Amino acid sequence: MRNGGAGMEKALSNQEDLGGGRGMTDDIFDESYCEKKGPKPARRYVWRNIILMSLLHLGALYGLWLIRAAKPVTLAWGFLCFLLSALGVTAGAHRLWSHRSYKASLPLRIFLAIANSMAFQNDIYEWARDHRVHHKFSETDADPHNATRGFFFSHVGWLLVRKHPDVIEKGQKLDLADLKADKVVMCQRRFYKLSVVVMCFLFPTLVPWCFWGESLRNSFFLPAILRYVLVLNATWLVNSAAHMFGNRPYDRNINPRENRLVTFGALGEGFHNYHHTFPYDYSTSEFGWHYNFTTAFIDLMCLLGLASDRKKVSKETILARKTRTGDGSHKSG
Template identity: 35%
Template sequence: MPDVREKTSDGGHADELSKLSKSRESDWPAVLFFIHIHLLSLYGFWLLFFEVKWMTVLLLVALTSFATLGVNVGAHRLWAHRTYTASKELRFVLMLMQTLVGQGSIYHWVQYHRLHHSLFNTDLDPYDHRKGFLYSHILTRLRKLSPYQERLKDQIDMSDIEKDSIVMFQKNFYWLLYGVLFLLLPLNAPLEYWNDSVLSAVFVIGILRYALVLHAAWLIESGFCIWGLKQGEKNPPDSNLVFFVNRSYWPHYHYLYPRDYKSGEYGTYDSGCSTAFIRVWAALGLAKDLQTTESSTIHEAMANAVKTKKPLRTCLDEAIKVQRLPEDHYLRRG
């Protein structure tokens, strides 16, 4: 599909795209659904501290961790950006873990995320970070895509995903898998194995868990507002945010070269559990073809961009094509 970002230099066309982006209707079922989920999760949060058994707490942590790993390492880094390739066994496990998120099938998640990348920094981006964190994280999910955005979404190349039998299996049987993996088994475990209450199962393992994993998954698109530096900005001493988060240009790098397996979802690079898991899987032979760049490659691309006046993204793509990485590069840090 054409890159909309290249067209917005024309002021008239930019105004047209802005109008198209605003023709989004409220999704009232989603509004009511998320209001209820968040209000009921508050009761689950209260139960977490005063009522539930410690085994239920451990189950909550485990399921939330598995789901977050499934969306970060599976849906995002493996399927959306092809930062590495995985064995059939690993892909099957990651598919099951992604189902625990309850955010739709891998196919549709990847389609929306690729749409986000293709429209990044334009008014048509459904998760436009320029409109602020509240919009990017929550408000946009309460509105339907505009008809024009729907057409752009349908133009996203999904041919690689359609060739993946495991992804298509999940897509075809998603609601069955969702019912068993997301609802039946997790809700039954506290009741069946350690005699916790129905309220604990429903409100902690059901609703509170869903709220937690949703926000963890939503941060993949909205986290740019938290961890990304604005153009010309450094860590600002006059912002209270500096005491809680480390802001950097790594989120910008992810949008320049999304195929780097080291790019973290939460503002990090070459660190975190997700990157560590990919390295372990590579060492075990379950993952291969890990994509990344060396610092010298980035420096070369930046110098070439200054010299030739080409876009940095183009120069980076050209430099990456000719770089030669050591076979064991995933065992090294930096």
């Protein structure tokens, strides 16, 4: 039985409700959904995306080649841009807007929305909608990046073909009122294209070119293109590798796994067995700051008074769940 089945309510007894006291449950796995019988719809390629994604990755390969000729400060800037755009996804689109696992003040939400545009992964509204449907209908036709369709599909292939109709049908039934009510989310959606041009491409390129005389070629291909492609692939690995390789200490009945390599590259987002078991935990892990830069960032924001109300699963609940549905690997780890 997926997600521990009927016993789940018992395991979550320390929580206010199945949604962990957030007032939302649309990221909790829905066992009642059944895939439609009969032949699957034909795969429809989106050639524009295939061509652009290929060109982007060729550009990133060229960026790798250029590293040897770049100034160290440009590489440091590229790394900073990686961290900023990654936080826009991890602390922003993921933990705040998809899961409502903590609350953020207006200045922090504005910062995260700008950082999110730097990551250019669809606007926050679309990202969070697709991500909620991923949790609710994980590994089924209604999951946008259904990992049972293979590594390539769950990694990038899903962005190169039309969605399965069930993704759209089920997505339309989600409660997205919280996203619609958030002016920062809706403003980013309204000005998304402009914000991406400025934050993902112009800003990372112009800073090294203007401030320390880096060549325009290095400034564009390293902090803009290569950094963008690295953040994309680190994110996609959560959907592919962390749904296939690793232990399942919390729930052996689901595919998502604990993957150390992904955790490292994705600022703490590779504890994926834990995350699908307890999607409302702001830390996406039971181990605090361990390999989890995003958790450290959210904690710092709380310290500064810019965030609050972090949702955390109790140690007792975690242990009970491990004992009941885990694969036993925590004992050896």
